[in-house]
Amino acid sequence: MAMMGAGRRLASGxxxxxxxxxxxxxxxAARVSQPAAPIEKASWHSAxxxxxxxxxxxxxxxxxxxxxxxxxxxxxxxxxxxxxxxHSALAVxxxxxxxxxxPVQGISKAIWYAACGLTSLxxxxxxxxxxxxxxxxxxxxxxx
Numbered sequence: 001m002a003m004m005g006a007g008r009r010l011a012s013g014x015x016x017x018x019x020x021x022x023x024x025x026x027x028x029a030a031r032v033s034q035p036a037a038p039i040e041k042a043s044w045h046s047a048x049x050x051x052x053x054x055x056x057x058x059x060x061x062x063x064x065x066x067x068x069x070x071x072x073x074x075x076x077x078x079x080x081x082x083x084x085x086x087h088s089a090l091a092v093x094x095x096x097x098x099x100x101x102x103p104v105q106g107i108s109k110a111i112w113y114a115a116c117g118l119t120s121l122x123x124x125x126x127x128x129x130x131x132x133x134x135x136x137x138x139x140x141x142x143x144x
């Protein structure tokens with residue numbers, strides 16, 4: 001009977017013992033808890049594209065170093081000129097979605113995509129009319 005009275009006191013907000021407060025807190029938390037949100041399809045596709053671009057860069061980068069400065073390196077430089085900015089765009093998109101406040105996410109993504117597009121155009125121009133992406137990077141380590 002004493003336990004019943006304690007339960008009623010707990011429900012009414014009166015003073016209660018420590019274990020009763022703990023039990024009430026646990027029960028309240030169990031009522032409030034929601035299952036985790038399912039992964040959105042767009043997020044899943046972004047993760048797959050990010051993984052594919054990582055694999056592409058892991059294959060293309062050593063190939064570019066080995067093939068440079070031959071004519072065989074031209075297609076590799078073209079691919080790197082497209083894959084590197086695309087990988088950056090996808091990776092930073094995830095960061096923007098996680099850490100930038102929602103009201104400014106749209107403009108943040110637009111600015112980042114524009115920067116990645118311009119980067120890709122610059123790398124393509126370097127590949128077509130310059131020494132290429134790989135040779136430009138190698139130039140940093142060559143003695144003058």
